[in-house]
Amino acid sequence: MSFVVPDLAYGYADLSPVISEDIMRLHHSKHHQAYVDKLNTAVAGLDLGDDIEQILCNLDSLPESVQTVVRNNGGGHLNHSQFWQIMCPGGSSPAGAVVDALSNRYGSLDRFIEEFNTAALGVFGSGWAWLMPDLSIETTPNQDNPIMFGGDKPIMGCDVWEHAYYLDYKNDRSSYMQAWWSIVDWSEVENRYGSAIIS
Ligand SMILES: [Fe+2]
CATH class of the missing domain: 1.10.287.990 (Fe,Mn superoxide dismutase (SOD) domain)
Structure with a gap:
């Protein structure tokens, strides 16, 4: 039994211009x-x-x-x-229970995005920013995932390794983060939120 890289549900060019x-x-x-x-x-x-x-x-x-x-x-x-x-070409419109819950918790979806971006920008070196099922924001270094430390499985994560953005944004992680939200598939985040709070 060996692990395989899953196929993408979209083409390599389809997230452009956010990700080339x-x-x-x-x-x-x-x-x-x-x-x-x-x-x-x-x-x-x-x-x-x-x-x-x-x-x-x-x-x-x-x-x-x-x-x-x-x-x-x-x-x-x-x-x-x-x-x-959790990405798709053009993104999907932010709606559903998870967006409502984020708006309640953070004051608005935009405020949540601001806080998530701040966390992502605060990752020193390579790592990830995560949205957890309880709607908290976490970060991990390298390829660590909260489940390795007894935590829940995140419902969304953003890769802030330089390999994720350097060719397009050089060292400007902030511009990458700002643009990234326009390709987030909120319906998939909603699915993962629904599964997480049921289980
Ligand atoms: Fe990566």
């Missing part, structure tokens, strides 16, 4: 593929099954020699798999 075809092609077919390849090499012969979330929730149970490589590359696989799914 060059970035998408590289990010999906090279970066994500490399995480999957290294993950597969690390877990070969360990019989861990194919549920990456389960594996990452139980990193401590793995042989110590593979814990770090599985954490980094398994995290990269899980994080990017979600990232591709």
Whole structure:
């Protein structure tokens, strides 16, 4: 059993101009593929099954020699798999229970976006900003995911590694963050919010 990079539901050029075809092609077919390849090499012969979330929730149970490589590359696989799914060409209009709940909690959707962007800009070096099922905002370094530390699975995350934006925005993470919201698929975030609060 080996892990595979999931196909995108859209073409490499379809998130342009927010994220260019060059970035998408590289990010999906090279970066994500490399995480999957290294993950597969690390877990070969360990019989861990194919549920990456389960594996990452139980990193401590793995042989110590593979814990770090599985954490980094398994995290990269899980994080990017979600990232591709919560974006869509042109975005989808912010509506539904999650948007209502965010507006209530933060005062408005725009205020939430401001706070999320501030958190994302505060990530030193490479990492992710997350929207959690309880609507709090978290960040993690590298390819860490809150589930590795006993936390819930985020319902949305933004990749703030430089590989996610440098070709288009150079070092301007702020402009990337501002633009990124226009390709967020709010209906997918809504689905994930609904599943999270039911479970
Ligand atoms: Fe990435």
